[in-house]
Amino acid sequence: MHITNRPTNLSRHPLVYALLALGLGSSGPLLANNPQHMGTVVVTAAGFEQNVTEAPASITVITREDLETKQFRDLAEALADVEGVDVLSGTGKTGGLDIRIRGLPSEYTLILIDGRRQNVAGDVTPNGFGAAMTSFMPPLSAIERIEVIRGPMSTLYGSDAVGGVVNIITRKVAPEWGGSVRLEAGIPQDSDWGKTRKVDIYAAGPLINNLLGLAVRASRYDREATEWILAPGADRAGRNPAPGESEQTNIGARLTWTPSQEHDLWLDVDRAETWYNNQDCRLGNIDGKSTGTGGGANCWNTAAINPNAAPGYKDYMEFNRTQLAIGHTSRLSTGVVDSSLSRTTTETIGRTIPGNVIGNTYTVDGQTFTIGDDRKLETTNTILDTKYVTSFIDKHVTTLGAQYWQAELEDGLLTETHDQTMVAVFAEDEWRFTDDLAATLGGRYDRHDAFGGHFSPRAYLVWNTTDELVLKGGVNKGYRAPNLNQLIDGINGISGQGATINIGNPDLKPEVSTNTEISALYDNRQGFSGSITLFQNRIEDRIVGGTGDCSTDPISSCSANPTATYATNVDEAKTWGAEITARIELTDSWTLAANYTRTDSEVIADGEKNGKLGNTPKHMANATLRWAATDQLSLWLKGTYRSESQRFTGNYEDLTDQNKALIDTVGDLKSYLLFDLGGAYRVNQQFNLNATITNLLDKDMAGFKTYEYNGDTYWASEYFHSTQSVAGGVLPGRTFWLSGTYNF
Template identity: 30%
Template sequence: MDEGMNTNTFKFNPIKYAGFCLPLLGLAATQAIAEENDSGNVMVVTASGVEQRFKDAPASISVVTAEQLEKEMGTASTDLADILERVAGVSKAIGTDVSSGIQLRGMPASYTLLLVDGKRIGSSNGLKTTQQNYFDDINWIPVESIERIEIVRGPMSTLYGSDAMGGVVNIITKKNNKEWNGALTIGTRQPEDSKSGETTTYTGSVGGPLGNGFTLRMNGSWNKRDADKTDTGALRWGSGQEGKKRYSYGADLSWDITDNHQVSIGTLQGTEEGIPGETLDGDEVGLRGISKLERENYSAAYRGLFDFGSVRLTAYENKYKNSASDVPVISGGSLVGTEDTKIRGKDKIIEGDINLPFELWLPHNVTIGGQWMKEELNNPRSMGTNKYAAASYGTHTGEATSKGVFVEDQIGLLDDLTLTLGVRYDDTEYGDQTTPRAYLVYQANDYLTLKGGYSEGFKAPTIRQASPGFVEESKGAGCNGYADYTGGGCYIVSNGNLKPETSENWEVGALFNYEGWDAGITFFDSRFKNKLATAPIGYITGDKSGRYWLERVNLDSARTQGIEGNLNIPLISEPKGQFLQKLTLRNNYTRMIKAEDDQGVMLVTTPKFTSYSSLDWSVTQDLDFSFSAHYYGKMLGLNNKADQESRGSTATARIRNSYTLYGLSGQYKITKNFRFNAGIDNLFDKDPVSSEPSGSASSGNNYYVPGRTYYASITASF
């Protein structure tokens, strides 16, 4: 496995990396970003088949609470990924184009399974006609509707099957209450640079009882981020960002038949539209992202509590429709024009589980579950049926059905030692998969928890990757690094012989919690086989368009390895005078050691070392301030020859120079029902982008980082 791969030496300089923070005194990959002093007792549901205390969970898990979202988000960001990347082991996708997404442990965003209340929210990533950029589907839920977000790092295929190979992000929404309540937030973001687009946001939620056991909760949001202006003629390589307008609305109706039985139905719908940028002369800059994306979700669920245990059953459907313009049309091997098109995707899923606690020599908590899923994709304007096609375009459809069953048993070996054993079997279009895991949790004492285990994961190809009728276009970023490639864009043809990716994963760590102190350490190592990638076909004889062709393939192997953690220090935990209630220093760290394939090419653009630190000052019961620093180190594999050759000189993102972004924020509770947030992002207006002409980036970073931005929001609740 290690032969032929670049070996990165682990050198750590705490003064260099910690910035303004305290030196690295402890690392932990298992932490809660929570307001509670005893964060280990926060309840979580994503890491296993049962609800349990945070510190007992058989996985590396973090929790972002509603209180933390209120303080850190407000309108500090309109993207949840900006908040989640402050968690150890989590990063936001970095690209020279419009890419976004949540990356876990140095793996691409498509390896992160996104859930809302345990249900897959589907992915719009396959619904692109001419671009490969990954779009994050996490921002459809208004912040006011979120109770907490659970982030599980590391493969969870044993419970969730494919797509959870990197980990899981589960958004837990607020449940219906016994009395009516609601909130409305209005916010704005104002960049200091007049070339940058401003943002306006409206979000809200309301819910309560209807009588006779019925409760209703509704939410909605409207967000518009204006596009930037550019002096380079393109919004790429750090020169700016496209605009975006998104609105969504949802409702959930539940009925408590009895105290032990509940049924519910729900829907979430929304639309996202791209807003083109413009040059300083007023000329429009064409969209590289989506033109218009429409989403629909419908769900029905049952939960029951019986004498023998509990039962859950859910059925739901996700629909996406992407409108795209200027789609290339090929005829006789040549590019002859463009067409407008709409691509449709649909997921139908039925899943459920039964939980059975019992004693057989030892205490057991067994969960048995299953899932049926059918995915469909309809592309009415694919660029051709295959790389040799003479036909212009046609309706290309694909579908894939999978079935999976799993069993997990949490065994109480001792009062303070729990062993979790699990195994899952999946029958997919691409072959059968069996994924086991074994995880130990040892409560050494009231303050120290030791964790570790082994798990396997898998990720099936997407319909687009594995259906020969689908061809997509790259503007050049996907073509670099091949000896016979001479420039320009290229086409990528799918492959019907692809195999699922598989992985073997180890992690070991510790968690310490005492009177508000949180610290620990976790090391992880993941090794992959059949990694999905592209391989060159070359220029096809007779292709008058002059495009270069690639094909989807499986590589032999890849590997990620690293350390992730936190150190939270309650500097002052009791009131000290009129204007000092609490003072807390929070630190999260991630050190990536490896994230590369067997050729030495990086899996993602990721720093060797990142840290996020926040000094939180509770002035009074109603007033809070925070000063933060987010450090990004130089890119992993920066001096790796194979990786740099694969990237070319301009096409893909790179971090040549480390940098730190500082922020200042405050929250004031005007009254019980009114809250005001304000702050400054990128306080010192740091610009890490190369000062050279757009696209060169031979000595600096080449991706977009917003300049100094002021923000404010006001929330009214009842």
């Protein structure tokens, strides 16, 4: 019984083909008319293989061939043109981008690799470094495809799968030896923007035929520093969207053992390292090269430097991950059992114990801390997953599963190691009433050792009304547990360049979301296809930092800092909108594809509207015109549009007088339209070339405008706003990008 290959009549669903090409935005032009690219099978939406149009979710697939036409340094950039996905509404300290789905912040997006959770329970990238985690991805040459689900999937995957799920599917070990080497380089026209270089290597094949196989993979990415994006006469201080010098390395291997046709076993090991240069204090003020804790002068302004002060940063930072995983697939007479055990250790290096005098000591709960010493930041997550898929009952495909998740957090500022355990069971059933109508019902129960149990149900219906039209929709519940740091009863971190002691709140509850969506997918089978999806997300018990105050409403953690604020469950939030795609074959060789996303949001606090949930623009669109010039050469032109977005998420009347003056004069973050021009050339069966000119018209996004306040003149960027975080971002000017792939 081949449960994972339930037959579907692909010829009845030609819209699969259009949606796949369309959802990719800038997908490779050589693939636009390739029928092998159209009959797409996905696994993330239900836990077993099924046709993408019949999946009980809104899903987009990006293949390895599509990725080869893109220039990206991390997972966020790889998803930049997927409908419903926003990666440009904020910029981390490292210059990295976040993944926001349907207007929800990045912490509501769950990242998987081959179905295994990559999000960690403890925050080891505090103070604005969370975007560095998106660089932890396999080399491009090791990726088979990326599946992007828009909407909650907590029923199958648990916490964090509120906004959506991104599942990176890696290549299987081939029965014959083969592989690829890929080189790429990006050269900006303006030397103020740093050059980039990347190499990917992949090889796989049998060690013992039909028994033992091996796959090895490696990648290296180097980026030169970009000059600071500054207003005229401004100091190099505070956050800046310009990325600094960095190096990213990934190396891994997978060993597979197939003792029989019924059993597969595998062992996978992966090491990812990222290094960032902080010699210019771009990431944080360096110990001994600043005024002291709390900011002030830094290594660019030496006049007031205190060589004894430790704000908490070294002249470099590293973010590293080590993952070891083993798994087993058993094909029984009644179904398929998939199990895996993974252990992931994630660490930050380059942070120190902050304080006013390097070398001085202080004692907390009998433990001594030395100012200026290395601050350990490490979390270890051990996860056991098991899943059984069966079609033992006629017209039903049933999934039963369980998960055990144990997490530990070590922080050099804390007096003890903190841990948590979650156990979950889930069940889901696809009931095919007829060949054209199927319903999916499921539920998951999670038990958390801090706040007890939580149940997440979902219901979804897929109806193939005709050969041309598919209707589907459903309601999903999602939830997000507070991370380990947020639940600590006492000190849980430091902010403000070492000046502010932060505390946790052990009484936090998980956030809960309800998502409703309905989709129509159409293909006239004569060269035109399209889809429209309407969605709404509603989040309750939203966790918001700084909403509790020790001076007016003390909790147990306040004993660590009686003047601190802390996070509470106070807000309700909603996002809603539409995703529209269209594709038309103009001729046999010309194709036009486009997608459009409309997103809006609101936050409700104490029963009143309190601004927006985030600064995702209301309108986003991508359009790609492709020309298959010959069997070997293909060219494409892509346009990307983003409407203006919120500079501040709060209500105008609640802003400071200076920020009101800024909005009145400069306005919100500016809209823009960018064009990219690219091509792909297949030299022969082994060698492919891809070339792209990004920001073809060389749009300058580093400009500033002035505004007046209290008789003084201030500068503000039109495309980003920098305070404790960076809203928006700045894309490089015209850049020439070339890659070559050799397959062997």
